[in-house]
Amino acid sequence: MPVVIINDVAYEANPGERLLDVARRNGAHIGFVCDGQGICQTCQCRVLDGAQHLNKLSKAEEIWFPQSRIANGNRLACQTAMRGPGPVRVLTLAEELRRQTLNVINPPRGTSAAEHLEPLLENLARLNVDQLRLFPFNNIRTWARVGTRTFLWPWKDLNRWFDDVARVSSQVAGSPRPQLSETPHEGSEQQLLAAARRVQRTRERV
Numbered sequence: 725m726p727v728v729i730i731n732d733v734a735y736e737a738n739p740g741e742r743l744l745d746v747a748r749r750n751g752a753h754i755g756f757v758c759d760g761q762g763i764c765q766t767c768q769c770r771v772l773d774g775a776q777h778l779n780k781l782s783k784a785e786e787i788w789f790p791q792s793r794i795a796n797g798n799r800l801a802c803q804t805a806m807r808g809p810g811p812v813r814v815l816t817l818a819e820e821l822r823r824q825t826l827n828v829i830n831p832p833r834g835t836s837a838a839e840h841l842e843p844l845l846e847n848l849a850r851l852n853v854d855q856l857r858l859f860p861f862n863n864i865r866t867w868a869r870v871g872t873r874t875f876l877w878p879w880k881d882l883n884r885w886f887d888d889v890a891r892v893s894s895q896v897a898g899s900p901r902p903q904l905s906e907t908p909h910e911g912s913e914q915q916l917l918a919a920a921r922r923v924q925r926t927r928e929r930v
């Protein structure tokens with residue numbers, strides 16, 4: 725089974741499955757306001773490892789992302805599917821902002837709120853600038869891509885959507901405070917393989 729590590733937790737994925745579906749099924753911290761239609765961008769994530777195991781950029785991502793974001797490894801999880809065994813490691817934008825915000829509210833020992841505020845503000849500013857640069861053509865092209873009906877009402881299954889929102893919210897509310905893992909660190913390959921083996925062992929026990 726392909727392995728995907730979302731926000732430092734390893735999950736099993738089905739071959740060809742979208743990262744958003746893996747995250748929703750497991751309650752990983754991710755946004756999905758438009759129910760996976762490629763409209764809202766709240767499922768945005770950054771691929772830290774294993775990009776070669778993913779599908780190519782979709783039309784929706786080309787519409788929403790400037791070149792700098794693509795070069796930075798950003799993807800829309802609802803447009804990104806497994807094309808290999810992995811492991812693939814991603815950090816969702818929702819979780820990255822949560823971790824940055826927690827560092828400001830309650831700075832780790834020996835650090836100040838001010839020094840954590842800068843990366844958070846920079847992140848938010850970059851998001852807005854990227855959107856403004858492409859506006860209004862990003863919205864117009866998305867409208868043309870999905871059609872008026874989906875653009876105005878993207879939800880295919882509201883019950884499932886509410887269930888998944890509840891699952892993600894309760895997991896996030898109960899999750900411990902992790903360290904911000906922005907880039908692959910030393911030995912990350914070994915850690916990925918260890919995580920993959922843990923998933924495999926769990927699967928064998930079930």
Ligand code: FES
Pocket residue numbers: 744755756757758759760761762763764765766767768800801802803
């Ligand atoms: S869920 Fe809205 S763009 Fe992916």
